[in-house]
Amino acid sequence: MNVYLVYQKYNKDFISFARSIAHNEDQAVDLVQDTYVAALEREEIFANMNEYQIKGWFFTTIKNKNIDNIRKQAKLTYLENDEIFEGYGDFEESAVIRILLEKLPPNNRRVLLLKYKMSLNSSEIGKILGISPSTVRSRLSASLKILKNRLWEE
Template identity: 25%
Template sequence: MTVRAEELEPHRQGLLRYALFRLRDEDAAHDLVQETFVAALEKPDSFAGNSALATWLTGILKHKLLDAQRRQGRELTLTPDEEEDLSDLATLFDHTGHWGSDGPRRWQKPESNLEDQQFWQVFRECSQRMPPRSALVFTLREVQDMEIGEICQQLEITASHCSVLLYRARMSLRLCLEKNWFGETSCD
């Protein structure tokens, strides 16, 4: 079964949403979708028709995303910005290292928050504020459900470094969501 260029365009928006959810960069997401189309058109006969065209294109996009994240992981290094996040995290704990008096806030109705489009907008804004390396590790673990070992191998980092990056990302996200969603204020 041969794929033609005009058959690809109706899938652009779905692929773009998929890529945007996994990347922090809209331009990069557009580029990867375009690369997906190019790859599909370079080997149009590789689509056997055993699955839907959208499924086949998403599979190509997943490989493009992994390649991009590998490149990004090699290019990113810890920056002073990531160290600055620790000052915000310190406010969560008391002098003994335990949760402060108020601790994490409870979600009143988590199911309704997860269905709220405004929540996801705030979530995206909060995740874009994370240091790039922490955000990448968070995305690989929590969004793409990769195992720690796979992340470490892909990004060439140790398991303890990976854990630190995940911790920082989760705490950064928590602080931002508490301030901008649960506190019912808009993002700074």
């Protein structure tokens, strides 16, 4: 059974399931679409599966993509809640890091925090900020250079 036949037969089931776990119509549709893209990219894995195994793969992938979205959203919420300066070690170290980061231009600070505090790569940061991965890398480099210079000044 190929992906197109799965789409024809089970799309409503997949949308219903995605809606039940995402609690949002748009997110549900996005989850199912992302799952179809993943299926098309790996269509050869379905060659030795029966219909029920394929259906199970879709449900599992939809669930996993939802979990990934929740984790990513939690990271962004964490970043926006200004708890980004916590957990750097002792109080003095945290205070110094806070002061140094606050001296960065906002665009550079956000890129630096997404990279090192949230552990996102250049592509993921670019998608979040609406900039290219090469711009992300340039801002990271500039940010580190600014921090290094300011650290030597202090």
